[in-house]
Amino acid sequence: MSTDATSEVTQLVLRERQSRDRGWYEEMADCFADRSVVRMSWFTGSGADFVRATRDMAGRHDLAVHRLGPPTVRLLGKRALVELPLIIEWRIDVGGVEADLASACRSQYRAQRDGTGTWRITRITSIYEKDTLTPALPNTRLDIDPQDLAAYRPSYRCLAWDLNRRGYEVGDDHLGDDRPDAVQAQYQDEMTWLHQSSTPAA
Structure with a gap:
């Protein structure tokens, strides 16, 4: 594995996340190939559309920040797979009470x-993976009916609840550790893609 290529791919992934959090949308757009696909809780579409949707989300003051863990890079020829652990953090309002929403996930990047x-x-x-919703200040309480959360999957329950009430459409078909068979199939698909170097990237 080339150390230089591994570093380049690592910086690409980190730059995409930093650019999103900081509102550097031109730099964010430059991270994506022309034919790219992004799939996450609130968005499915092309990389270019993801950048535009992120800008719109920020305009609504709905943008989160991301706390990143060390990425793992697998490199084969002109292709690379990266897994980036992260926590999505939101400061939100729940019935007039400040709350912190933290959603743990891992993003898989093809480059x-x-x-x-x-x-x-x-x-x-x-x-x-999982998420939590807690009061931001001591001695405050979140008044949420447990039934409002009961319909959501445990791997992204609080995240889906909050995004849906904001007007985003978050379905129940996303990859999560509560559906291990689907997650395992995703890993197999990624490794297959990595080793199919003669086929176009998808």
Whole structure:
């Protein structure tokens, strides 16, 4: 594995997240290949549309920040797979009470070196683990009916509840550790893609 290529791919993934959190949308857009796909709780579509939707989300003051763990990179020729552990953090209002929503997930990135020798992201897929919702201040209480959360899956229950009440559409079909068979199939698909170096990136 090339140390230089591993570093380039690592920085690509980290730059995409930093650019999103900081509102550097031109730099964020440059991280994506022309034919790219992003799939996460609130969005499914192309990389270019993801950047535009992120800008719109920020305009509604709905943008979160991401606390990142060390990425793992697998490199084969002009293709790379990256798994990036992260926590999505939101400061939200629940009935007039400040609350902190933290959603733990891991994002899987496909990256490919293009004709100019530049690494770009061709796919992002999120796998959700668990989330929490807690008061931001001591001695305050969140008044949430447990039945309002009961319909949501445990891997992204609080995240889906909050995004849906804001007007985003979050379904129950996303990858999560509460559905291990689907997660295992996702890993197998990613490894198959990595080793199919003769086929176009998807």
